[in-house]
Amino acid sequence: MSKPVRAVGIEIAGVNLSYGTTHVLKNVDLSVRPGELFAFLGPSGCGKTTLLRLIAGFAQAETGRVLLDGRDVAPLPPWKRDVGMVFQSYALWPHMTVAKNVAFGLEERRLPRAEIDRRVAEALDLVGLSDYAGRRPAQLSGGQQQRVAVARTIAIEPKVLLLDEPLSNLDAKMRVSVRRELRALQQRLGLTTIFVTHDQEEANTICDRIAVMDAGTVRQVGTPMELYENPANLFVASFLGSANILGDGDGIPVPAGKRLVFRPQHATLSSIDGVPLRGPVTHREFLGATVRYNVQVGGSEILVETPFQSGGELRTVGDMVGVALPPERMLYLPA
Amino acid sequence: MALAGTRSAGQATLALAIALFLGVFLVVPVATVVYVAFTEKGGGGLTLVNFLDFARTDLFVRSFWNSVYVSAMTVVWASALALPLAYLTTRFEFRGAMLVQTLGFLPLVMPPFVGAVAMQLLFGRNGSVNLLLDEWLGIKIGFMEGLNGVIFLQAIHYFPFILVNLSAALRNIDRAMEEAAQNLGSHGLRLFRRIALPLALPGFIAGASLVFVKVFDDVATPLLLNVKEMLAPQAYLRITSIGIDDPMGYVISVVLIGVAVATMWASALVLKGKDYATTQRGGGGLARRKLKPRESALAYAVVILILTLVLAPHVGLLLLSFATVWSYSPLPDGYTLAHYARVLGDSSGYIKNTLLYSSLAAGIDVVIGGAIAYLVLRTKLPGRQWLDWAASTALAVPGVVLGIGYLRAFYGVKMPDGTPLAALWIVIVLAIAIRRLPYALRAAYAALQQISVSLEEAAENLGATKARTVRRIVIPLMTGGLLAGFVTSFATAAVELSAVLILVQSNSDAPLAYGLYVLMQTPAGRGAGAALGVIAVVLVAICMGLAQLAADRSQRARGLDI
Ligand SMILES: Nc1ncnc2c1ncn2[C@@H]1O[C@H](COP(=O)(O)OP(=O)(O)O)[C@@H](O)[C@H]1O
Ligand SMILES: [Mg+2]
Numbered sequence: 002m003s004k005p006v007r008a009v010g011i012e013i014a015g016v017n018l019s020y021g022t023t024h025v026l027k028n029v030d031l032s033v034r035p036g037e038l039f040a041f042l043g044p045s046g047c048g049k050t051t052l053l054r055l056i057a058g059f060a061q062a063e064t065g066r067v068l069l070d071g072r073d074v075a076p077l078p079p080w081k082r083d084v085g086m087v088f089q090s091y092a093l094w095p096h097m098t099v100a101k102n103v104a105f106g107l108e109e110r111r112l113p114r115a116e117i118d119r120r121v122a123e124a125l126d127l128v129g130l131s132d133y134a135g136r137r138p139a140q141l142s143g144g145q146q147q148r149v150a151v152a153r154t155i156a157i158e159p160k161v162l163l164l165d166e167p168l169s170n171l172d173a174k175m176r177v178s179v180r181r182e183l184r185a186l187q188q189r190l191g192l193t194t195i196f197v198t199h200d201q202e203e204a205n206t207i208c209d210r211i212a213v214m215d216a217g218t219v220r221q222v223g224t225p226m227e228l229y230e231n232p233a234n235l236f237v238a239s240f241l242g243s244a245n246i247l248g249d250g251d252g253i254p255v256p257a258g259k260r261l262v263f264r265p266q267h268a269t270l271s272s273i274d275g276v277p278l279r280g281p282v283t284h285r286e287f288l289g290a291t292v293r294y295n296v297q298v299g300g301s302e303i304l305v306e307t308p309f310q311s312g313g314e315l316r317t318v319g320d321m322v323g324v325a326l327p328p329e330r331m332l333y334l335p336a
Numbered sequence: 337m338a339l340a341g342t343r344s345a346g347q348a349t350l351a352l353a354i355a356l357f358l359g360v361f362l363v364v365p366v367a368t369v370v371y372v373a374f375t376e377k378g379g380g381g382l383t384l385v386n387f388l389d390f391a392r393t394d395l396f397v398r399s400f401w402n403s404v405y406v407s408a409m410t411v412v413w414a415s416a417l418a419l420p421l422a423y424l425t426t427r428f429e430f431r432g433a434m435l436v437q438t439l440g441f442l443p444l445v446m447p448p449f450v451g452a453v454a455m456q457l458l459f460g461r462n463g464s465v466n467l468l469l470d471e472w473l474g475i476k477i478g479f480m481e482g483l484n485g486v487i488f489l490q491a492i493h494y495f496p497f498i499l500v501n502l503s504a505a506l507r508n509i510d511r512a513m514e515e516a517a518q519n520l521g522s523h524g525l526r527l528f529r530r531i532a533l534p535l536a537l538p539g540f541i542a543g544a545s546l547v548f549v550k551v552f553d554d555v556a557t558p559l560l561l562n563v564k565e566m567l568a569p570q571a572y573l574r575i576t577s578i579g580i581d582d583p584m585g586y587v588i589s590v591v592l593i594g595v596a597v598a599t600m601w602a603s604a605l606v607l608k609g610k611d612y613a614t615t616q617r618g619g620g621g622l623a624r625r626k627l628k629p630r631e632s633a634l635a636y637a638v639v640i641l642i643l644t645l646v647l648a649p650h651v652g653l654l655l656l657s658f659a660t661v662w663s664y665s666p667l668p669d670g671y672t673l674a675h676y677a678r679v680l681g682d683s684s685g686y687i688k689n690t691l692l693y694s695s696l697a698a699g700i701d702v703v704i705g706g707a708i709a710y711l712v713l714r715t716k717l718p719g720r721q722w723l724d725w726a727a728s729t730a731l732a733v734p735g736v737v738l739g740i741g742y743l744r745a746f747y748g749v750k751m752p753d754g755t756p757l758a759a760l761w762i763v764i765v766l767a768i769a770i771r772r773l774p775y776a777l778r779a780a781y782a783a784l785q786q787i788s789v790s791l792e793e794a795a796e797n798l799g800a801t802k803a804r805t806v807r808r809i810v811i812p813l814m815t816g817g818l819l820a821g822f823v824t825s826f827a828t829a830a831v832e833l834s835a836v837l838i839l840v841q842s843n844s845d846a847p848l849a850y851g852l853y854v855l856m857q858t859p860a861g862r863g864a865g866a867a868l869g870v871i872a873v874v875l876v877a878i879c880m881g882l883a884q885l886a887a888d889r890s891q892r893a894r895g896l897d898i
Contacts, residue, residue, distance in 0.1 A: 059515055079518040086519045092512035096534040096610070105530075106520030157520055 008035035008193050009070040009160045011056065016065030018051060025051050027217040029065070033161075033195060038187050040204035041197045042240075043214030049197045050089070052214075053163050056195070057086045069160055080109075085159030089166045091150040093138035099125070099149050100134035106157035124156040127186065144175050151183070155190065162187070162194040168203060180207050201241050205229075213237050235334050238262045243304060251299030252277040259333045265304035267330040270294065270316060276323030278303075282316050296324055346803065347717050350707055357704065358726045361766050365741025366593070366733055372744060373586035386583040390591070396570065396584070400591065402483060403567040406558075407551040409487045411544045414495035417642055418543070421499055422536075423528060424635050426506040429624045432639045437503075439496050442646055445876050447831050448493040449556035450849075450869045451649025453856045455489055456480055456561065457662055458652045464666035485561045490551045492645045497550075498543035505539025506532060538607050545603035549596045553734035555834045556853055568592060571736050572837060580743055589737040596732045650873065657866035663859075675863035679851075679871065685844060686851035686868060690830050690875075693761070693847050697769040698825035701776035702818050704769075709780035710810065714789070724777070731774045738767055739838030761845040767835040772825045779824065783817020784810070820887040827879035831872055848872050 011033040018026040025048045033039045041049040054060040056067055058079035067074050074082055093102055103124050107117040125131045128148035138146055147167060154162060167183065168176045184207040187194045198204050204211045205225040212222045213236070221233040225241075232238035235246060244262050249255040273279045283302065284295035291306045294316060305324055316322055376383050390396050425433040458464050459479040466476040479488050509532060517523075517531045533540075555568045564573060571588040578584075627635055657675055659668030679686070708727055711720045730738075746758035757763065787810065795805045811818075833849040840846045846854075848868055855865030 057515075057519055059518075078523065079515070080521045080523040082519075084519070086516070088512040088516055090510065090512050092510065092516035094513060094516075094531060094535070096537075105517065105522070109517075109521040109526070153516075153520070 008191050010035045011161060011193065012068035014066050016055065016062045016067070018055060018060060018062045025217050026055070026062070029219055031212055031219060031222065033193060035193055036191050037209040038184065038194045038196060038207060040208035040211040041195060041214055042201060042204040042211050043199065045199050047214045048217045049214060050165055053086065053165055053195065053197055057084050057163060058082050083160045084163060085154035085157060085161070086163040087150045087154050087165065087167055089169060091146050093146055093149055095138055098134065099130065099136050099138065099141070102138065102149060103153045103156050106153065110157070120156055124152040127155070128152045143171050144179055147171065147179065151186070155192070162192050164194065165197045166199070167196070168198070176203070183207065205241070213240060232262070232332070232334065235260055235262065235336050238332070238334060245303040247298065247301055247303065251301055252279070256333055259335055262332040262334050263326055263330050265293065265306040266291070267326065268305045269307060269325045270305055271323040271325040273321055273323040276325055278324040278326065279322065282318050282320045282322055285316070285318060296322060298324060344717065347711060347715050351711055351717055351720065351723060354704055354707055354723055358723070362726065362730060362770050365738060365745045368745040369586050369589045369737055369741045372583060373590040377581065377583050386587045390584065390587045395565065396588065399565045399567045399570045402565050403552050406483050406486050406490070406566060407548045410490040410494065410551045411548050413487060413491035414498050414547055415544065417491065417495040418499040418502055420638055421642065422502040422506055424639070426503055427528070427624060428635070429626050430635060432636060435643065436639060439499065439643070439646055441880060442496055445880060446650065446873050447833070448489050448554065449560050449833060450831065450852065450872065451653050452489060452557055452560035453862055454652025454656045454866065455649050456485070457656065458648055459488070462664050467666050480561065483563060486558050486563055489557060489561070489649070490554070492648070494547040494550060497546050498540065501539040501543035502536055505536035509535050538610055541603045541607055545599050549599050552595055553592060553736065553834065555736050555837060560853070560856055568734060568736050568834070571740065575740055575743070575838060580747065585740055589740055592734045592737055593732060596734060600732065653866050653869045653873070656862060657870045659863060675867040678864045679867045683851060683864060683868070686846060686848045687871065689846060690848040693765045693768060694826045694829040696765045697772060697829045698822045700769040701773050701825045702780070702822045705773060705776035705780040705821060706814065706818055708777055709784045710806070713781070713784050727773050727777050730770050735771055735832065735834030736838060738770060739835040742767055742839055758839070759841045764836055764839045764845065764847070767839055768829045768832050771832060771835060772829050775828070776821045776825045779817060779821030783814040783821070786817070787813045816886050816889055820883045823879045823883035823886060827876040827883070830876055
């Protein structure tokens, strides 16, 4: 298991899924490349867990296919899929020790005892919990529980690894270190991994590519930088980082059905002469490296972030200012 | 502050009155039993001699082990019946599930002793089933031989206790627990055994220990099956045949209490640290699997077999109550209404007594239970927890022990006309009330917990005194819950026998359960006994229905009010 496994791709094509009358997944198409750390990113309730459960075999699609390594997995029940899933609640069994939890999947595969013991030790070593083999899950911290859940799953050497909001039960400090550990582990194993999160920072910092989801649809797929620089629509633009969104009539003409979008740090404050976007400063915040201004432009309030220079002159609330914007930073996006 | 003073004075008076009641009618009788067991016959000093006698008497030792064996085997067989049903109904889409859920009420409707004789006629050596087996296959099966009969009867009566607790526990397991196991390659029965069952263990143990204690304490069922060598029947026989001065009845009583306490303690010990509480964190339960046609057929076969067994005592009782003569034949020779005419005629005293005793006992329970619940949940009276604790200990006191305690403690207390207190019928009512109090208390807690404190505070804020608040706000809001408690207490009181058996002094004071027991002893009385049994079952079933109705109604009323 410490040696890289043969990585496997995941193909999701034309998937629709409903629970009763709620249409939860709508025409989902995705392709996860072998060995990559891929994120499902979207607000709570958008269908990330459902998509993960579909891959693991706990939900059935009405239309469409899920291919693992090129093979349709529809006929396989969850216990034959070799898809390792780490549940959001971790789902560690409280009546078993840590070692027993990790050994479970291997025992179900009827491996010889010696091999089970070896692989349990290896998996626990990999997540740095060798000293905790005899403990019960309830005796571990949240971060340790999460690592047991990961160890339990990778011990069976699954074809792919699915992580459902693995950091959501940890405190803010832990999240940063644990996400790095997860990334390092994934790299070492070379395991195709899907990482579900509603936190764009988590997705941006450790994932190779991200699928941004909204209300059961995939809105855009790309690397974190692609998504940030070239969002395909307003949802992606505003979900990843902050974005100013202006309609027609706010000073710059906008094509029908689209909006003008730009990042706060790409704009600068200028004099009002000859600048189409202008208005009064309504609020100012000092953030350390930058200063953030709110400017009322037409019917919209926009944000402008300028680098802070000591001794530099600051605008005050009530000043009339112009908002200057390089043309290459102006994006015209559909909803 | 003066107001606060009178308020807590009123509460203290109430608490003292309840404490006095529990002291006189629960603590004193039980303490008397224990005291007598540890003193020399004829009132000497403290001694262990009686216990040595007990241990040296073959009959008692044999009875003890028989009781242990019967209780344990009942748990085994009851589990064997409950497990497949719990598995089926909680893990599969199964239309028979409703049927199985209703089984849960059956032991409340009819305690095992009621159907004992009928079961003898159905499953005994020369009962219907064995006659047919003999005719077709030339074999007979000793379902009802000796201890087997007790085990058989108790198991089919009490398995729903395990079923209900186990099913609830299985339903409460977070579905991710089992999905994680499926994800790692496990499924089916193996998954059930390795993950679901261990996680549901607390529910199973709760049900199993209850069954163990109930069977261990049962007097009437073994006696009606003519099994005398068990411990609880021995206590009864000893006291009724040798008299209340013989220490052995008391020693056995102490052993019975000891076993009840030890069982509860052991189950608490086993469960220590196992209260996993893995209840759902949102999302529905585990997706239930659809049964394939062949599996579905098998499932129905299992359910129908078990249902047939469960209904057998009821069907047998009904047949017996209409039978002219029924022996050495699969079905009665002919049918008649004469037994009903008899019990509704000259034996109608039993029914009247039951209605009187049960309503009085249930009334006492609801008043005391409600008062204790109020004191515990709504006041800061010091020592209020003791009331709850004392009332709940009644659970560990077998009925026969309470009966013996009353007899001993109150026989010397004479009424002005010279009759001993223990011989008055009101004592039967008090014994029944004490036995049912823990259940009424739970109902009262449930009713009171659903009422928001803020409603009471609002009333006080508007100037109502504490007493008026209780009268005008708390009691009306609790009515539904208390009514349900009353009816449930009433129903179970109507078939209470073990304490009654000891306390009934004359036939004219006897309730229905006692009459049934006496009539069932003789072949000539069986028909009438069965008719009484049917009446009891119908009475209890109606009450259970009413209790459900009252509970639903109050639920709905609250839904609208609050
Ligand atoms: N078992 C279910 N039955 C009905 N609706 C469900 C079920 N599971 C999820 N949903 C609904 O599907 C939508 C997507 O849920 P989910 O996949 O859990 O979202 P996410 O993980 O992105 O927060 C939600 O609106 C949720 O209410
Ligand atoms: Mg989710």
